[in-house]
Amino acid sequence: MRNSLCSHRTFLTSLEFWPGNTKKNNITLDNSEKVVYASICLVPRSADEIALLTGMEVQNVIHNLISMELKGIIHSVGKNQYVLNI
Numbered sequence: 001m002r003n004s005l006c007s008h009r010t011f012l013t014s015l016e017f018w019p020g021n022t023k024k025n026n027i028t029l030d031n032s033e034k035v036v037y038a039s040i041c042l043v044p045r046s047a048d049e050i051a052l053l054t055g056m057e058v059q060n061v062i063h064n065l066i067s068m069e070l071k072g073i074i075h076s077v078g079k080n081q082y083v084l085n086i
């Protein structure tokens with residue numbers, strides 16, 4: 001039964017939303033953006049939560065969140081809450 005379930009990475013890769021997959025959207029992420037992106041899901045997360053998950057400083061997380069929001073791959077759904085832009 002476990003084989004029928006796909007992982008988060010497999011699912012996002014199939015939708016071409018995984019950070020290394022730039023075939024359709026031609027969006028490039030630097031290494032720190034990839035780390036932040038991997039911690040974001042469809043459930044809203046704050047910059048503080050992402051900082052705890054990634055071990056990055058909140059300032060760096062916010063910088064990456066703004067950059068990825070401008071690229072259109074994530075969006076804010078409230079004050080300091082971010083989700084994937086699917």
